[in-house]
Amino acid sequence: MAERRRSEATRQAILDAALELAGEVGYAKLSVEGIAARAGAGKQTIYRWWPSKGAVLLDALLAYTTGPSGRIDDVELPDTGDLSADLKAVLRATVEELNDPRLSAPMRALSTEILADPVLAADYADRLETPVRELKLRRLRRAVDAGEVSADADLDVVVDLLWGPLRTRWLYREGPLTKRYTDRVVDTVLNGIRRW
Amino acid sequence: MAERRRSEATRQAILDAALELAGEVGYAKLSVEGIAARAGAGKQTIYRWWPSKGAVLLDALLAYTTGPSGRIDDVELPDTGDLSADLKAVLRATVEELNDPRLSAPMRALSTEILADPVLAADYADRLETPVRELKLRRLRRAVDAGEVSADADLDVVVDLLWGPLRTRWLYREGPLTKRYTDRVVDTVLNGIRRW
Numbered sequence: 001m002a003e004r005r006r007s008e009a010t011r012q013a014i015l016d017a018a019l020e021l022a023g024e025v026g027y028a029k030l031s032v033e034g035i036a037a038r039a040g041a042g043k044q045t046i047y048r049w050w051p052s053k054g055a056v057l058l059d060a061l062l063a064y065t066t067g068p069s070g071r072i073d074d075v076e077l078p079d080t081g082d083l084s085a086d087l088k089a090v091l092r093a094t095v096e097e098l099n100d101p102r103l104s105a106p107m108r109a110l111s112t113e114i115l116a117d118p119v120l121a122a123d124y125a126d127r128l129e130t131p132v133r134e135l136k137l138r139r140l141r142r143a144v145d146a147g148e149v150s151a152d153a154d155l156d157v158v159v160d161l162l163w164g165p166l167r168t169r170w171l172y173r174e175g176p177l178t179k180r181y182t183d184r185v186v187d188t189v190l191n192g193i194r195r196w
Numbered sequence: 197m198a199e200r201r202r203s204e205a206t207r208q209a210i211l212d213a214a215l216e217l218a219g220e221v222g223y224a225k226l227s228v229e230g231i232a233a234r235a236g237a238g239k240q241t242i243y244r245w246w247p248s249k250g251a252v253l254l255d256a257l258l259a260y261t262t263g264p265s266g267r268i269d270d271v272e273l274p275d276t277g278d279l280s281a282d283l284k285a286v287l288r289a290t291v292e293e294l295n296d297p298r299l300s301a302p303m304r305a306l307s308t309e310i311l312a313d314p315v316l317a318a319d320y321a322d323r324l325e326t327p328v329r330e331l332k333l334r335r336l337r338r339a340v341d342a343g344e345v346s347a348d349a350d351l352d353v354v355v356d357l358l359w360g361p362l363r364t365r366w367l368y369r370e371g372p373l374t375k376r377y378t379d380r381v382v383d384t385v386l387n388g389i390r391r392w
Contacts, residue, residue, distance in 0.1 A: 165356035192388025
């Protein structure tokens with residue numbers, strides 16, 4: 001039992017060190033040696049649990065996003081019965097995360113690496129992208145059931161429309177990430193732009 | 197005059213070689229030496245005209261996109277008076293480009309490099325992203341003038357909504373790039389999803 005607790009503490013120290021270091025030195029200079037040194041752990045301990053620095057970083061972001069359980073299924077998007085307000089709240093929270101360099105720097109590091117590493121990309125898709133998309137789809141399906149959203153809407157497209165612009169704007173540094181911007185994304189997707 | 201024509205032919209050979217090689221070997225293995233060898237030109241000729249392999253690749257994609265003039269201002273998006281049909285045609289053409297590995301591979305190489313190189317990113321923004329966005333905004337403004345689009349629409353957000361999802365889906369290989377997908381993006385942005 002004490003062993004297991006020690007093991008869990010080491011694991012958490014490694015995840016914290018990976019997030020911190022990725023933010024400080026960037027992905028290219030991040031190394032398993034560096035993470036081990038910062039965490040006060042052995043390099044071989046890291047390699048016993050993870051195949052690569054990218055895998056450590058993915059677990060670190062998962063743990064940060066979901067809390068200690070590491071399970072996204074435990075999370076639900078808010079549902080107050082007002083889809084517009086709920087989506088705005090979720091996207092505003094995402095803006096805050098992306099504007100926080102402690103989180104944004106390791107996320108950018110992981111994003112860049114995913115483009116070059118198909119194995120890490122598949123792992124990311126299975127463990128983070130797909131379950132998070134499922135959360136979003138669940139909230140949208142409830143809005144369809146409640147009669148707020150048209151039953152004809154293609155909800156997969158709607159997820160891309162709501163979250164894609166913020167992601168692209170952030171990744172390519174194409175403009176400031178503001179709550180005004182995400183509010184407008186939500187309003188535009190809900191209302192459309194056609195003059196009837 | 198003959199000298200100038202020779203010079204232009206060398207420049208074009210270098211741009212063609214950069215596109216071909218980026219597609220064949222990827223950005224990491226692309227080198228100025230390799231481009232020079234493929235183009236039958238001297239390495240010093242390339243460095244006289246461009247500061248880096250990324251700069252060559254950006255010029256190559258610009259020349260491919262705009263034709264020999266290299267000027268995006270000469271291009272206009274189609275305007276048949278039917279915004280929905282025009283946007284669908286433009287996005288379908290983009291899907292064809294992104295599904296063509298000769299173009300998609302060098303574009304992916306440049307996209308990845310831009311994330312890591314702020315100087316190249318600024319050059320890309322000035323010379324490609326901003327003028328292309330201006331084209332899109334011009335077409336949307338004409339739709340507002342024609343009474344097709346609500347005057348309240350935030351056209352910068354609309355550009356992100358129309359082109360962002362395809363870009364993200366392509367960059368992260370998140371799903372197939374189909375004409376059905378882009379048609380649905382256009383319909384959803386025009387009509388919204390709210391059940392009135």
